[in-house]
Amino acid sequence: MKIEKILLVGNPNVGKSAIFARLTGAKVIISNYPGTTVGFTQGKIKIGNEYVMVIDVPGTYTLEPTCKAEDVACRMINEGGLIINIVDATNLERNLHLTLQLLERDIPVIIALNMWDDTKHRGIHIDIKKLEEELGVPVVPTCALSGEGIKELIGRLKEAGSKALPVSSDSQKWEKIGRITQEVQKLSHRHHTLLERLEDLSIKPLSGVPIASGLIYCAFWVVRFIGEGMIKYILEPLFMNLWLPIVVKLSNLLGEGNFLHHILIGNFIEGKINFGLSFGLLTTGLYVPIAMVLPYIFSFYLVLGFLEDLGYLPRLAVLADNFMHHLGLHGYAIIPFILGLGCKVPGVLAVRILEEKREKFIAATLLAIGIPCMAQIAMIVGLVGQRGGKYVAIIFLVLLLLLIIKGLVLNKVLKGSSPEILVEIPPYRMPQVQAVVKKLWMRLSGFLKEALPLVLLGVLFVNILYTLKIIDFFAYLFTPVLTGLWGLPKEAISALVVGFLRKDVAVGMLGPLNLATKQLVVGSTVLALYFPCIATYIVLIRELGVKDTLKSISIMIVAALLIGTLLNLIL
């Protein structure tokens, strides 16, 4: 039998993505919360001498779709192929419902009984031979995280059989499942492991909220500790000792004052090159993304990857559910928000896990307005932090308050109500170093590939605008708003212009302006609010459509005008 393509089908949270990574060796994001793979991933596997396409189908509980992700899954299955049905061995009964539905179709199926290693300490014994007899298709125990059983699975693909069982009703299926599990599965008593005790504690409101607060505090502390450490001990010395001499030589070669020097090296600050303030491509253009932002991106995604793979985020979603309802969302919307703290692009993409249009709009708008990305946070901490931690706190507090007020208002104004949460809370699993590192690497290289060119482009763009005096024209045009409402010097217009491209560079541009502390706070806050960066703008249009994006952006502009003016008056 020739295999055309392979579909990985299973419930959410059964390790489909992990099996996919094992089969194809492709780089995919493996996470512990349901619904990560809306949309789908495909890769290739070599069987014999031929490459066969492998598709990681979104997790589904049923072939009669109840949501968008399941709808995608069903359509893919209807297109045909060989199905590897991934079944969670620790939860046989529930998983078999999908299996029986698959067996009623006329498509070849093989079963991977995944998380096999977990069954042992959960006191579950499954008779594989008997299960194969009952189902009539091959069953292979696997452990995707260690790679156990994957070879056997590939070897037995050709044995996959199409059963095309007569169609039965739901209750008939459950009856059959009850009989099968009784035949093949034996449960023995087990002791609760430490992780399982933690599971219980972190979902109960009385202990869960303190645990969540403590964990978030620790997470931020670790992010800061690693980020600051990397800057101080690795990147700062690297730039000062290795890169600076090269740039100084180049600067001497070019001679100060000509156009090329202006573009590449930038301006001298007090007679010297200053990586933060000079604003040349080779000075600030490299220093901001690599030495100021990258360390925080690294540490943030390291911590986030750990929490994702541990399975903590769905618990946070449940704990936050109540609060989020006031903003017109349910608890699950906290996940795009957390992702947005890293970068708004994956944050906006994750809004897809929400079902209704109203929720999506609210979540995307709040995300765009109230959640600064890590690049921006790093720059605000770096720049405003010099004037005192108090001012950094003011900025973030204002953004948070605004997010809450915006949510309350949108929830009142928009028709409809927020839907309720209904999610599975996966058990804690100790994150595998390999998986966390792989994911971290993907995210870091994504940042370097996408952000670095934009940062350089932003610096180049502004230098050219300056040289051509276009910036002066803009400054003239916007002086009433800038100076009149926000109390900023008209030169700050360059930061606003660059903010369309990258927010981190934009905040950096406030540096050379010698602003008063109050102006710096107003400027940083306004930069966070007034418009999403170009990358976010593009995904917003893709996810919300042009009309809703425009609505969302008008809200942002109004917010920036109001808050900037208010801060200018109050501070």
Next chain:
Amino acid sequence: MIVDLTQMQPKEAGIVKEIHGGPGFMRKLQSMGVRSEKKIIKVSSHFWRGPQTIEVDNIQIAVGFGMARRILVEVKR
């Protein structure tokens, strides 16, 4: 006696008797393992009409308050 899911006490076990709601809701619950005659254990309920968490077949599920009101469970008291 029959109570709805929000009225169960933490750690209390019960047997699901009835679920009210649209076909989509029913199917989703069923496929997550919550259906008539299944044994469930209440894990916790969150303040101010927050989500209710239950355990069924070794798996924990969080159910919104309004949904939980529509799941009727027989408990021994």
